[in-house]
Amino acid sequence: MGIPGAPMSAVADPNVLVKKNYVTALKEALFEEMASNPDLICQGEDIGILGGAFGVTEGLQAQYGNARVVDMPISEACIVGSAVGMALAGKTVMAEMQFIDFISCGFDQIVNMMATYHYRTAGEVNMPIVVRGPAGAYGGGALYHSQMNEAWFCNAPGLRVICPSTPYDAKGLLKAALRDGNPCIFFEIKELYRKREIMEFLPEEDYAIPLGKAVIRREGSDITFVSYGQNVYHCLQAAVELEKLGVRAEVIDIRTLVPLDEDTIFTSIAKTSRLIVVNEAPMTCGFAGEIVARVSEKAFEYLDAPPMRITRLDTPVPWAKPLELHVLPSVEKLVNAALKSVKF
Amino acid sequence: MSRNSGTVTANKATVTSDVPQLRPRDLLTKDDCLELFRQLYLARYFDVRLIKEKRLGHLTGTLYSSHNQEAILVGSLFGLKPNDWISPIHRDMPAFFLKDIKFDWENPERMGMSIEQVCSQVWGRVDSPGRARDNWSHIGSKSKHIIHSTSMLAGTIPVAAGVVYADRLNGGDAVCITFNGEGSTAQGIFHEAINYAAVHKLPVVTVIENNQWAYGTPVDLECPTNDVADRAKGFGIPGLVADGQDVFDVYDKVMTAVEYARAGKGPSIVECKTFRAYGHGDHDDDRANRYRPKEEIEAGRTRDPISICRNNLVALGYLSAEEAEKHRADGKNATEAKNEDFPPEVVAYLSKGIDFALKSPLPAAEEGAKWVFREPQ
Ligand SMILES: Cc1ncc(C[n+]2csc(CCOP(=O)(O)OP(=O)(O)O)c2C)c(N)n1
Ligand SMILES: [Mg+2]
Numbered sequence: 001m002g003i004p005g006a007p008m009s010a011v012a013d014p015n016v017l018v019k020k021n022y023v024t025a026l027k028e029a030l031f032e033e034m035a036s037n038p039d040l041i042c043q044g045e046d047i048g049i050l051g052g053a054f055g056v057t058e059g060l061q062a063q064y065g066n067a068r069v070v071d072m073p074i075s076e077a078c079i080v081g082s083a084v085g086m087a088l089a090g091k092t093v094m095a096e097m098q099f100i101d102f103i104s105c106g107f108d109q110i111v112n113m114m115a116t117y118h119y120r121t122a123g124e125v126n127m128p129i130v131v132r133g134p135a136g137a138y139g140g141g142a143l144y145h146s147q148m149n150e151a152w153f154c155n156a157p158g159l160r161v162i163c164p165s166t167p168y169d170a171k172g173l174l175k176a177a178l179r180d181g182n183p184c185i186f187f188e189i190k191e192l193y194r195k196r197e198i199m200e201f202l203p204e205e206d207y208a209i210p211l212g213k214a215v216i217r218r219e220g221s222d223i224t225f226v227s228y229g230q231n232v233y234h235c236l237q238a239a240v241e242l243e244k245l246g247v248r249a250e251v252i253d254i255r256t257l258v259p260l261d262e263d264t265i266f267t268s269i270a271k272t273s274r275l276i277v278v279n280e281a282p283m284t285c286g287f288a289g290e291i292v293a294r295v296s297e298k299a300f301e302y303l304d305a306p307p308m309r310i311t312r313l314d315t316p317v318p319w320a321k322p323l324e325l326h327v328l329p330s331v332e333k334l335v336n337a338a339l340k341s342v343k344f
Numbered sequence: 345m346s347r348n349s350g351t352v353t354a355n356k357a358t359v360t361s362d363v364p365q366l367r368p369r370d371l372l373t374k375d376d377c378l379e380l381f382r383q384l385y386l387a388r389y390f391d392v393r394l395i396k397e398k399r400l401g402h403l404t405g406t407l408y409s410s411h412n413q414e415a416i417l418v419g420s421l422f423g424l425k426p427n428d429w430i431s432p433i434h435r436d437m438p439a440f441f442l443k444d445i446k447f448d449w450e451n452p453e454r455m456g457m458s459i460e461q462v463c464s465q466v467w468g469r470v471d472s473p474g475r476a477r478d479n480w481s482h483i484g485s486k487s488k489h490i491i492h493s494t495s496m497l498a499g500t501i502p503v504a505a506g507v508v509y510a511d512r513l514n515g516g517d518a519v520c521i522t523f524n525g526e527g528s529t530a531q532g533i534f535h536e537a538i539n540y541a542a543v544h545k546l547p548v549v550t551v552i553e554n555n556q557w558a559y560g561t562p563v564d565l566e567c568p569t570n571d572v573a574d575r576a577k578g579f580g581i582p583g584l585v586a587d588g589q590d591v592f593d594v595y596d597k598v599m600t601a602v603e604y605a606r607a608g609k610g611p612s613i614v615e616c617k618t619f620r621a622y623g624h625g626d627h628d629d630d631r632a633n634r635y636r637p638k639e640e641i642e643a644g645r646t647r648d649p650i651s652i653c654r655n656n657l658v659a660l661g662y663l664s665a666e667e668a669e670k671h672r673a674d675g676k677n678a679t680e681a682k683n684e685d686f687p688p689e690v691v692a693y694l695s696k697g698i699d700f701a702l703k704s705p706l707p708a709a710e711e712g713a714k715w716v717f718r719e720p721q
Binding site: 072089 | 474477478482486491495496499500502503505506507508513514532540543711714716717719
């Protein structure tokens with residue numbers, strides 16, 4: 001499989017397996033789903049002629065035409081709202097937000113129209129729609145090109161909320177989302193799109209990753225980090241630092257927030273007795289708080305120290321580098337928190 | 345801008361070149377015309393009866409009366425093909441059963457809801473198409489091509505556009521009519537969605553029920569243009585104005601827009617000028633008598649759509665003077681109108697729906713937690 005007509009890589013021999021980046025993984029998922037699902041429509045701003053602001057849909061319109069790959073006017077509300085109508089008429093829709101920050105302009109259509117549709121029609125109508133877009137800070141994008149606003153959507157019943165951190169997951173979760181039949185909000189980490197260090201081999205055969213299954217990225221016995229998106233890498237780096245100090249940290253990547261794989265988290269805490277949840281959204285009412293709450297309710301007896309949240313400060317994401325780094329989770333903050341926890 | 349009557353000031357239709365020599369109404373048969381008349385009574389009786397039921401304490405929820413505005417729904421829906429879609433709003437409860445009802449009120453196969461389903465919704469019973477999960481007009485039917493609304497005004501216009509986009513892609517020729525109040529034309533999504541529909545020439549007809557008031561705010565504080573239909577100019581699409589009290593004028597203008605849409609020429613706005621008879625909802629009846637000047641209410645209520653239709657039918661020779669006098673629901677408030685003021689089949693039809701609804705159970709409590717997500721496949 002692969003992307004017809006798209007430049008593959010420097011490798012000349014197509015039979016030689018090459019490592020792929022996160023954006024290529026997403027692209028492959030879209031091309032393959034467009035091929036296998038004739039009812040799939042992709043729409044968004046600049047996704048056709050241009051191929052998307054980040055190139056996720058590059059070549060897609062040339063392959064599938066402008067009726068199925070639609071350049072939409074700059075109206076997030078309409079991109080989502082018309083997707084709802086298409087779903088009502090039996091289609092599956094991928095709706096791209098140019099940046100996930102702009103999803104707020106489509107908020108009503110998402111939370112009141114799309115998320116509730118199945119519920120208010122007593123199951124008569126399904127909404128196979130994936131609203132996806134580039135998210136996340138650490139890239140100097142400032143207030144409106146850095147957000148992680150996933151918590152808004154976790155608070156709107158009826159939405160799946162997904163956030164892959166690797167190329168393999170990006171492809172497998174996007175495919176799963178496009179086949180799920182429920183509306184999904186799919187957070188892509190734009191800082192990971194072309195990150196070479198995380199490129200990996202992808203299976204040749206078709207695969208999808210079940211929603212609601214966390215993955216343990218690193219095993220450890222002394223403390224559990226739970227995270228998603230690019231903070232998973234901060235946790236992994238912190239685990240390396242902690243190892244040098246004799247603390248073995250386990251790192252769990254939840255991959256999907258709704259549904260949440262509680263079991264993997266609880267099983268880990270049963271082993272480590274300590275928990276730090278990390279996300280780059282602000283702390284108050286953020287998803288880290290939700291995980292801490294569930295652990296407190298359902299796995300309290302495993303804990304030997306208060307569960308902690310390392311998140312963005314309760315601020316917007318500022319622009320200048322020192323400001324941005326100051327408000328966001330960092331490896332240093334994680335190491336310090338972990339040391340505090342193990343000494344509790 | 346005159347906002348104190350339901351009369352048409354000017355017809356600013358910008359599609360004159362596309363208006364056929366024959367008006368759509370000229371192709372209606374006598375039976376069609378009499379059916380339109382009967383449907384006006386049906387819509388009126390639905391309203392009158394529910395107001396009475398509410399006063400008797402039989403209903404919970406707010407009533408958004410369509411009294412005096414019935415010609416808009418009846419005239420808009422009459423010419424649609426069964427496969428066409430509609431998207432009603434809060435004041436359009438009769439639209440659910442009026443869709444595809446022509447002559448054949450009892451046919452369960454028709455592409456509209458049965459009166460039993462609609463009454464079950466009004467009474468909040470499990471036989472409502474939405475199993476009483478949301479209130480009042482927030483029902484719909486995928487199979488009957490009725491878009492389910494939310495409370496968010498103008499929120500279904502992009503959905504309508506998406507539905508017909510998909511239908512076009514499938515090779516269909518369905519048109520969608522979305523109904524909206526004039527107040528809702530101030531919403532961003534109204535403009536975003538019509539802009540999108542215009543760009544893609546999607547067959548969406550936006551019918552504006554301009555009843556001069558959006559809750560407690562008059563139209564001149566909602567809309568800066570002369571006619572609300574003038575908003576169409578910004579999208580380069582036709583904006584037509586109809587006399588919302590005259591079912592034949594509504595039919596003419598909406599059918600013109602529908603044919604234009606079906607021919608692939610794109611969306612239109614049809615503004616139907618009317619006047620809200622009562623308060624915004626029944627909770628607002630008393631205050632509406634204070635915030636709306638008495639003279640304005642009286643002037644706005646002088647042109648009952650049933651009377652206007654009757655006069656037209658008499659002039660056409662379709663009704664004798666004697667037949668015309670039979671049922672005088674027009675000009676009467678809900679409290680004054682009696683069953684004898686309506687054709688007996690109208691009363692019987694609704695009564696049957698209500699009887700059914702009263703026997704339909706309330707939904708089981710556990711259903712409250714169901715259908716957040718699809719059942720695992
Ligand atoms: C987005 C939104 N804002 C506010 C309301 C509350 N509201 C319901 S109906 C209404 C007035 C609507 O006026 P109009 O569109 O003219 O329709 P009418 O009720 O006159 O038929 C208002 C303000 C709402 N339902 N949705
Ligand atoms: Mg109004």
